[in-house]
Amino acid sequence: MNLFADIRTLVLDSLATLAAQGTLPPGMDLGNVTVEPPRDPAHGDMATNAAMVLAKPAGKKPREIADALAALLASDARIASAEVAGPGFLNLRLAPGVWTSVIPAALAAGADFGRSAMGGGLKVNVEYVSANPTGPLHVGHTRGAVFGDALAALLDFAGYAVTREYYVNDGGAQVDVLARSAYERYREANGLEPKIADGLYPGDYLVPVGQALKDKYGDSLIDRPEEDWLEDIRLFATEAMMDMIRADLAALGVTMDSFFSEKSLYGTGRIEAALADLESKGLIYEGVLEPPKGKTPEDWEPREQTLFRSTLHGDDVDRPVKKSDGAWTYFAPDIAYHYDKVTRGFDLLIDVFGADHGGYVKRMKAAVSALSGGRVPLDVKLCQLVKLYKNGEPFKMSKRAGTFVTLRDVIDEVGPDVTRFTMLTRKNDAALDFDFAKALEQSKDNPVFYVQYAHARVHSVMARAAEAGIPTDAQAIAGADLSLLADAAEQGLAAKLAEWPRIVEAAAGAHEPHRIAFYLYDLASDLHGLWNRGTDDPSLRFVQESNIPASLARLALIRAVAVVIAAGLGILGVTPVQEMR
Structure with a gap:
């Protein structure tokens, strides 16, 4: 049940009637007609922009359309009033009982309430984390992991067929550095002093890898030339790092559907095949690039390279795919990897990158556009930096990684649920301050606690009702007389519940899972506000032994709230609790 979609359908049907009557021209594009909550709740329950967006193509004044539309809408039993405001905005007030009709729908659907078919089963590849397999995940990876995982869950909830994918960067020079560090x-492990030279990875996390290598090879590789051991240790250490990364992700509640190896692209003809596809479209050529911004011709050594004509697909400059010495650039395997995604039949690609990859966005979008003939869109989501604090002061923890704070450090400090929710309290492209003390604080200022407390509070009320002899089984609550929910705060909470399906679709369409966290905080705030009103006015309390019908109606309302909170937390990957500890 989606009340906003239902009322939008009513608006569209009414516009079709106006067209049939000759008030509007036939065949108008109604795609931009929306029905949303008004910015000011005093203006009504819902508002539509229909008259404003159709005025110009219809050749009429917005108010003229709004007046005609209002007359039709007001004849529907669900609409209490339709009022034209300003130049042609149309504000709607719903009839009593419309908002509360969402309660039985939520209770009946349970965890599936708000689930949408908007995705239509389209295949989406969400690539996230994709950290170099050279060490444990750090706090920056944590944000990308949480964001990508929540986005994948959100898209799944909205009806898309989602593949969660990790791109293993095991084909570059960094894995050689890893091998040397592990050596x-x-x-x-063989009793010698390690030589951790500049440029090697100094973290203690490689100590167990060294011991495992000793267990496998004994001392047979000691003082052997690098060419004798580099390839074997590179493979061994990379697999050990990926095992560590998988364990880190599991601790955060993240499970990937696919791990794609960059190395699998080299020496297999797959890079050549991707570039051949671009060449067949006239997009690969031999040329010389202009000097980069900030460099003068005197500082720039022009050299002929193999270039991708990415400017034809929205990039600022053409990009090299092969160096003058014949080696691939870093961009070439990335093209091949995305070519593989396109050939696997995905309808939409989403890449979740760190903030330091901003310069890669246009070139990757150009590559995917060229490879798919414009059929497959690529959305690149950048996750900004995370700054760690404790009690408002910059906070540094033990760094077993040697140079950074790890994902495990964060989880050990506050737990996976708090970590995940906190990482989604800001939009992905905004910097995030993570204060460990605030993340564990039990107050309204801590959204994690506030939402969890709302869910736990519902369970507490249900237990108290049962103790008072009020039936709390599903059948009794399903039969509650919801017309007894007449207080403005009760109606407001029901209205907030009704927004859930719309929020799911809006968040999924924008690829913004933080909207779910924001909505849950608002829903929890409305529930707590209604509870507080019961403290001042006993007639509004959820449990009233002397008024069983009113109690059942309120229990139905708050159980529906718990259903939505649990569903929303499920999308965020957070466990809803039944009691606070």
Whole structure:
């Protein structure tokens, strides 16, 4: 049940009637007609922009359309009033009982309430984390992991067929550095002093890898030339790091559907195939690039390279795919990887990158546009930095990684649920301040606690009702007389519940899972507000032994709230609690 979609359908049907009557021209594009909550709740329950967006193509004044539309809408039993405001905005007030009709729908659907078919089963690949397999995940990866995982769950809830994918960057020079670093820990395991030179990875996380190498090879690799051991140790260490990364992700509640190896693209013809596809479209050529911004011709050595004509697909400059010495650029395997995604039949690609990858957005969008002939859109979501604090002061924890704070450090400090919710309290492209003390604070200022407390409070009320002899089974609550929910705060809470299906679709359409966290906080706030009103006015209390019908109606209302909170937290990957500890 989606009340906003239902009323939008009513508006569209009414516009079709006006067209049939000759008030509006036939065949008008109604795609931009919306029905949403008004910015000021005093203006009504819902508002539509129909008259404003149709005035110009219809060749009429907005108010003229709004007046005609209002007359039709007011004849529907669900509409108490339709009022034209300003130049042609149309504000709607719903009839009593419309908002509360969402309660039985939520209770009947349970965890599926708000689930949408808007995705139509379209195949979406969400690539996220994709950290180099050279060490444990750090706090920056944590934000990308939470964001990507919540976005994937949101899209799944909205009817898309989602694949969660990790791109393993195991084909570059960094894995050689990893192998050399692991070799020093192998020497250490054999009783020798490790030589952690500049440029190697110094973290203690490689100590167990060194010991495992000793268990496998004994001392047979000691003082052997690098070419004798580099490839074997590179593979061994990479697999060990990926095992660590999988364990880190599991601790955060993240499970990938697919791990795609960059290395699998080299020496297999897959890079060549992707570039051949672009070349067949006239997009690969030999040329010389202009000097980058800030460099003068005197500082720039022009050299002929193999270039991708990415400017034909929205990029600022053409991009090299092969160096003058014949080696691939970093961009070439990325093109091949996205070519593989396109050939796997995905309808939409989403890449979740760190803030330092901003310069990669246009070139990757250009590549996907060219490879798919414009059929497959690519949305790149950048996750900004996370700054760690405790009690308002910059906070540094033990760094077993050697140079950064790990995902495990964060989880050990506050737990996975708090970590995930807190990471979604800001939009992905806004910097995030993560204060460990505030994340554990039990107050309204802590959204994690506030939402969890609302869910736990509902369960507490249900237990208290049962103790008072009020039936709390599903059948009794389903038969509640919801017309008894007449107080403005009760109606307001029901109206907030009715927004849930619309929020799901809006958040999924914008690829913004933080909207779910924001909505849950508002819903929890409305529930707590209604509870507080009961403190001042006993007639509004949820449990009233002397008024069983009113109690059942309120129990139905708050149980529906718990249903939505649980569904929303499920999308965010957070466990709804039944009691606060």
